[in-house]
Amino acid sequence: MKRSINSLLGYTIKGMDGEIGKVEEFYFDDRTSTIRYLVVKTGGWLSEKKVLISPEAFQKPELESKTFSVNLTQEKIKNSPDIDTDKPVSRKQEELMRGYYSWPGYYGNGMYGYPGFGMWGYPLVEVRGTEKEMIQRKAKEHAADNSHLRSTDEVTGYTIHATDGDIGEVKNFIVEDATWKIHFLVVETGNWFSEKKVLISPQWIKDVKWEEQKVTINHSKDGVKNSPEYDSSQPINDTYENSLNDYYEK
Numbered sequence: 001m002k003r004s005i006n007s008l009l010g011y012t013i014k015g016m017d018g019e020i021g022k023v024e025e026f027y028f029d030d031r032t033s034t035i036r037y038l039v040v041k042t043g044g045w046l047s048e049k050k051v052l053i054s055p056e057a058f059q060k061p062e063l064e065s066k067t068f069s070v071n072l073t074q075e076k077i078k079n080s081p082d083i084d085t086d087k088p089v090s091r092k093q094e095e096l097m098r099g100y101y102s103w104p105g106y107y108g109n110g111m112y113g114y115p116g117f118g119m120w121g122y123p124l125v126e127v128r129g130t131e132k133e134m135i136q137r138k139a140k141e142h143a144a145d146n147s148h149l150r151s152t153d154e155v156t157g158y159t160i161h162a163t164d165g166d167i168g169e170v171k172n173f174i175v176e177d178a179t180w181k182i183h184f185l186v187v188e189t190g191n192w193f194s195e196k197k198v199l200i201s202p203q204w205i206k207d208v209k210w211e212e213q214k215v216t217i218n219h220s221k222d223g224v225k226n227s228p229e230y231d232s233s234q235p236i237n238d239t240y241e242n243s244l245n246d247y248y249e250k
Helices: 074-078 091-101 132-145 221-225 238-249
Strands: 002-004 012-015 018-029 034-042 050-053 067-069 149-151 159-162 165-176 181-188 197-200 205-209 214-217
Touching: 012 074, 018 050, 018 074, 034 181, 159 221, 165 197, 165 221
Parallel strands: 012 067, 159 214
Antiparallel strands: 002 165, 012 018, 018 034, 018 149, 034 050, 159 165, 165 181, 181 197, 205 214
């Protein structure tokens, strides 16, 4: 089932011997547009530390109680490699963590699943701002490490630029909860088109300028303006998704 990232924020992560914490953020792989980790803020039992947990550890979700059960114990989490989630997660740190948890590596599938996503920004858990120096510093750190993990929190707010001008901002992401693949960006057009919400597939992204926090798509403003509107109160079914794809393929 397709779900919005924002609807999953605050979900409880339940370990084999008790509650671990709450979901605060997500990291995705820019090569495959797949969620790789949830940033989880632990409870008082671990001094409110932030840890990364892969969906590979998930068991069947309990949607009514907004809970994800994982096959991990609190002790396992407590003794995990210390990773500062307020900084870009390096490849070395990621390999160390995946080895500790016995999560299989995914680096071998390094084909870019969607054009453009390889140019996304970098993990950033700090409060968003407009300070260019902070953005450039973080970007340099990320580029030097050659990490492919990107933060949904940081990308939220990026401007969407059509072939002939700006059309809106990224407000959310739509993922398939079985594969954790990002299928769409939710874009709010704001003053551009009377606050209409539309979905943009990563396949339609032409370029991303992370220093400017700008995503360029290969469609015009009118093309987006006349596209099927997204209603966040309704689930994304096959009929809507097919109509959206048919529209942009014309």
